Amino acid sequence: MWAQVLDGPFTFREVEVEAPRAEQLADGQVLLATSAGGICGSDLPFFKGAPFLHAANRGTPASPAPGFPLHEVVGEVVASRHPAHAAGDLVVGWASAFDAIAELVVSDGEGLAGYDTTMAPTTAVMLQPLACVLYAVEQVGDVRGRTVAVVGQGPIGLLFSHVLKQRGAGHVVGVDRIDRSRDADVFGVDETVTASANLWSATLGETDRPSVVVEAVGHQVTTLKDCLDSVAAGGEILYFGIPDDAVYPLDMLTFLRKNITLRAGVTLERRRVLRDAGSYLAAHPALREVYVTDVHRAGDVQQGFTAAIQPRAGQYKVALDMA
The missing domain is CATH 3.90.180.10 (Medium-chain alcohol dehydrogenases, catalytic domain)
Known part of the structure; x- marks a missing residue:
């Protein structure tokens, strides 16, 4: 063969x-x-x-x-x-x-x-990939009416945006360095941000912070820190995908002071x-x-x-x- x-x-x-x-x-x-x-x-x-x-x-x-x-x-x-x-x-x-x-x-x-x-x-x-996203979203708390952000709007991130919107998210923010605005309405993205995650995070005021953030970039360690910085106090971060690095640095002080929940897992x-x-x-x-x-x-x-x-x-x- x-x-x-x-x-x-x-x-x-x-x-x-x-x-x-x-x-x-x-x-x-x-x-x-x-x-x-x-x-x-x-x-x-x-x-x-x-x-x-x-x-x-x-x-x-x-x-x-x-x-x-x-x-x-x-x-x-x-x-x-x-x-x-x-x-x-x-x-x-x-x-x-x-x-x-x-x-x-x-x-x-x-x-x-x-x-x-x-x-x-x-x-x-x-x-x-849709099955993977559906299973991951099942592990997240109730998103109805909440502001959620998906960092990374590649093939997986776009599916996350769609599923979270269909699960009742009130406002879905899609963050990517590539312009993903063309089909934003199809994927349920209410706000398209064309910027790196750290620059987007730096623009957020306390009332703008999403209560759920999905890290859908992977393959490097920096965007997890950006997600910690951007999420609201008491919020939740879902890290999706298989990490390239066995050990990720974690800003423990921000994690602690914000009372954040961090999730990850396989399908x-x-x-x-x-x-x-x-x-x-x-x-x-x-x-x-x-x-x-x-x-x-x-x-x-x-x-x-x-x-x-x-x-x-x-x-x-x-x-x-x-x-």
Whole structure:
């Protein structure tokens, strides 16, 4: 089968490798023929040269499998040892080994769910990040009538803006250094701030501070401090995503004096939230038309990843067409 291999920073190469076989599946696994994938911010550090740290190997560097790094996947079940999936099912979700840039992948069936197949696979791929956002917002307190800010208005931040608005937030502020005003109304953003988070935070008076702040930038440590500075006393910060650094500096004095709640976490109950994402997207079909802006063929994966690390106005989700 074909697969893409990351040879080094910014460099993919297509190879032929032995295909996984149905008889190799463990209980709970499925064999998936990929049709589409979505490039996530957590994939990009590896593209730029970060080492792959394998959890099963005590966090030491390891050689990833062909098809790495991509975990947002859509495909057809070829074989299954999971009771909820059967051969021929079309599913979306997680490629559990982050190896979805390949013709066939083996994945955990608990991280996959069916979807509305009237959508193209390159559109359906958005259900995976939407599921992550829905689960994260479930962990946040009641936002009805509150001012919330989402720092970072990339593909994840825009979904946070939309979901928080639909959950009843009174005023949604979207903060990004790139102008994201074009589709602000579609994503429920009431106020677009085109500035770095620290400059935005410096402009806030005490009555302007949001009571909930979502950190949706990631991949560096400075914006967490900006969120601490900007949030109202007694407020809540949600740090979303996989950190590049194991240890983040925390302004403990500000954290203490403001009585702030800080949340973070991974997405659990994956099959359930994927189904919830399908229902949510059915209720808000306008998202389908604007969310995925760039589609690249699997043979052009290097160009797709390069676009994802160079965001521009009007660019949101970058997807791969692997059919």
